[in-house]
Amino acid sequence: MKSSNNINNLRIKRVKGKLTIVKNESMMWLLLLPTVFAIILCQWNPVVRGVFTSFFRTKGFSTVEFVGLSNYKNVLHDTMFLKTLINTFSYVIWSLIIGILPPLALAIAINETVHFKEGFKILLYLPAVAPGLAVSIIWMNMYSPASGGMLNSILQIFNLPTSQWLLNEKLVIPLIVISMTWKGYATTMLLYLSSLQSLSQDLYEAAIIDGAGLWKRITKITIPHIAPTLLLMIVNQIIGVFQVFDQPLVMTDGGPNNASLTLGLTSYKMAFSYMQVDRSMALGTVSFLILLGATLFYFKMQKKLEA
Amino acid sequence: MNKQIEKKTEGIITISDYKSPRVKIIYWVMVAFLVICSLTALVPIVWSFLSGFKELDEFYNVNPTIFPKSISFGKITDILRDLKFGRALINSMIQFGCSWFGNVIVGGIAGYTISRLKPRGSKLLFKLMLWTMMMPHTLSMVPMFMTWTDFPIIHINFQNTWIPFLIGSFCSIFNILLFKNYFDSIPNSYIESAKLDGCTNIGIFTRIIMPLSKPIISTITVFVFTSSWNDFMGPFLYLKKGSMATVALQLYNTTKNWTEPKQLLAAFIVLIPTIILFMFCSKQIMGNSMNVGVKE
Numbered sequence: 001m002k003s004s005n006n007i008n009n010l011r012i013k014r015v016k017g018k019l020t021i022v023k024n025e026s027m028m029w030l031l032l033l034p035t036v037f038a039i040i041l042c043q044w045n046p047v048v049r050g051v052f053t054s055f056f057r058t059k060g061f062s063t064v065e066f067v068g069l070s071n072y073k074n075v076l077h078d079t080m081f082l083k084t085l086i087n088t089f090s091y092v093i094w095s096l097i098i099g100i101l102p103p104l105a106l107a108i109a110i111n112e113t114v115h116f117k118e119g120f121k122i123l124l125y126l127p128a129v130a131p132g133l134a135v136s137i138i139w140m141n142m143y144s145p146a147s148g149g150m151l152n153s154i155l156q157i158f159n160l161p162t163s164q165w166l167l168n169e170k171l172v173i174p175l176i177v178i179s180m181t182w183k184g185y186a187t188t189m190l191l192y193l194s195s196l197q198s199l200s201q202d203l204y205e206a207a208i209i210d211g212a213g214l215w216k217r218i219t220k221i222t223i224p225h226i227a228p229t230l231l232l233m234i235v236n237q238i239i240g241v242f243q244v245f246d247q248p249l250v251m252t253d254g255g256p257n258n259a260s261l262t263l264g265l266t267s268y269k270m271a272f273s274y275m276q277v278d279r280s281m282a283l284g285t286v287s288f289l290i291l292l293g294a295t296l297f298y299f300k301m302q303k304k305l306e307a
Numbered sequence: 308m309n310k311q312i313e314k315k316t317e318g319i320i321t322i323s324d325y326k327s328p329r330v331k332i333i334y335w336v337m338v339a340f341l342v343i344c345s346l347t348a349l350v351p352i353v354w355s356f357l358s359g360f361k362e363l364d365e366f367y368n369v370n371p372t373i374f375p376k377s378i379s380f381g382k383i384t385d386i387l388r389d390l391k392f393g394r395a396l397i398n399s400m401i402q403f404g405c406s407w408f409g410n411v412i413v414g415g416i417a418g419y420t421i422s423r424l425k426p427r428g429s430k431l432l433f434k435l436m437l438w439t440m441m442m443p444h445t446l447s448m449v450p451m452f453m454t455w456t457d458f459p460i461i462h463i464n465f466q467n468t469w470i471p472f473l474i475g476s477f478c479s480i481f482n483i484l485l486f487k488n489y490f491d492s493i494p495n496s497y498i499e500s501a502k503l504d505g506c507t508n509i510g511i512f513t514r515i516i517m518p519l520s521k522p523i524i525s526t527i528t529v530f531v532f533t534s535s536w537n538d539f540m541g542p543f544l545y546l547k548k549g550s551m552a553t554v555a556l557q558l559y560n561t562t563k564n565w566t567e568p569k570q571l572l573a574a575f576i577v578l579i580p581t582i583i584l585f586m587f588c589s590k591q592i593m594g595n596s597m598n599v600g601v602k603e
Binding site for chain 1: 317318319320321324330341345347348350351352354367368369370371409417421424427432436441443445447449450452457474476480533536555567568570571574578584
């Protein structure tokens with residue numbers, strides 16, 4: 001009798017112990033509640049809702065009836081779709097041509113210099129803190145076809161004919177990419193720099209003892225060390241530039257003759273200018289899937305690199 | 308100049324290499340490259356300032372000049388008036404306040420909970436957060452607009468309120484990550500000894516963690532300021548009332564039909580606060596970006 005009582009007491013104690021744990025843990029989860037709520041509302045909800053809406057016909061911003069894949073058919077068969085897709089890829093390719101090397105070269109150069117090192121770092125980082133909108137307005141005016149536009153002023157000093165810049169269908173994408181690179185290179189540069197600074201000096205010293213020249217040291221030590229960061233940055237850039245949207249919105253509004261229109265901008269215009277929310281969401285889902293594919297591909301590559 | 312080079316202890320080129328003339332040339336070419344790039348970084352900003360003071364006929368003159376005929380500060384006050392800068396500045400500060408509360412207070416507590424308290428399932432939450440951060444954002448703007456203008460279940464339109472900015476900042480996963488990393492790096496022994504002295508969880512947070520976290524809090528504060536000052540899509544979508552417009556939104560809305568010099572000067576004025584802040588806090592801003600490299 002006594003022993004069973006003891007066991008019962010023990011049981012009660014154990015349950016009570018568990019209860020205080022639960023109480024504590026639920027208190028802790030209470031601290032996480034705002035974050036969890038906001039992640040569900042602002043990160044997952046739009047994806048679910050966007051994909052959901054893309055299967056419906058909409059009136060204003062509310063869904064009316066289920067239409068299956070017809071929005072996708074409309075969007076993908078639209079002649080503009082192919083053009084904007086090509087435009088978007090052309091942004092990405094130009095950004096890879098213009099934007100990959102400068103931050104890397106600058107990071108290596110800063111890491112090597114001893115003269116005015118901190119000064120260079122601060123000056124070079126300045127564009128990264130400038131508001132994107134102000135940057136777009138400034139560059140838009142630098143590209144101004146008027147004679148006071150900066151590039152035209154320079155051409156005139158050398159007595160060269162002035163150009164239309166952003167009004168030229170062939171130039172518009174690389175020009176926008178240049179302004180984006182000007183704003184964005186510094187962040188990437190710092191990442192390379194921190195990766196370079198985490199490289200142990202002993203490796204170089206060992207290489208020097210083995211008689212490795214400058215070139216050998218760069219190709220055999222520096223490059224392999226920053227390769228993972230480089231890959232990450234390239235993928236980040238592809239994903240970021242693929243979603244390009246506000247620079248063309250501010251600088252050209254997609255013109256001239258839709259030459260700078262991107263998937264993101266089209267999706268925005270469909271929803272807010274043409275009131276075709278259903279199609280906008282179908283287009284958004286298509287680019288979401290493309291980017292998701294790119295991200296998954298990156299993870300696979302990364303695993304291979306690590307292995 | 309050569310004395311400085313003797314201090315060089317890191318990098319691919321070493322002091323012994325520097326003795327060879329070929330390496331010396333390479334080194335100075337590199338410095339020249341840095342000088343040119345630094346100038347490229349500055350030119351658009353300086354040019355916008357100089358051209359912003361030009362008269363329209365000066366700007367369109369066939370023989371372009373670098374310097375404007377006169378620098379009159381009357382132009383600046385005109386632009387500040389046309390931008391309704393005072394009101395816009397207050398609104399920008401309110402936006403910053405909302406964003407700061409979400410990022411630093413809510414984000415800091417979340418970071419602390421995941422890093423130190425570790426309730427059951429928080430590891431899973433952390434993994435989910437990392438995955439969420441990787442998610443593309445092409446589907447966020449329009450559905451979020453639909454959500455905020457007609458909130459599910461309660462059907463309230465949150466346009467022209469600060470709620471979207473406040474709630475939206477609760478889930479800046481990147482900053483939560485920075486907080487978590489920082490709290491992870493605080494030695495456990497501090498907390499253990501506080502516990503031995505009978506300190507409660509709340510006491511540990513307010514008396515030990517908070518004072519130790521000043522660097523990360525100031526870093527994230529600076530970061531939140533620049534990002535909220537630069538944000539124009541959010542205000543553009545949710546602040547339709549003219550009296551609620553922030554500085555960035557005013558810049559977008561009002562300058563569209565202005566002349567080029569006026570646009571440039573306005574852009575320059577909006578740019579100045581971030582540059583001044585950067586001059587004072589360059590360590591925090593650049594340090595924050597450096598932390599990205601050591602995720603997890």
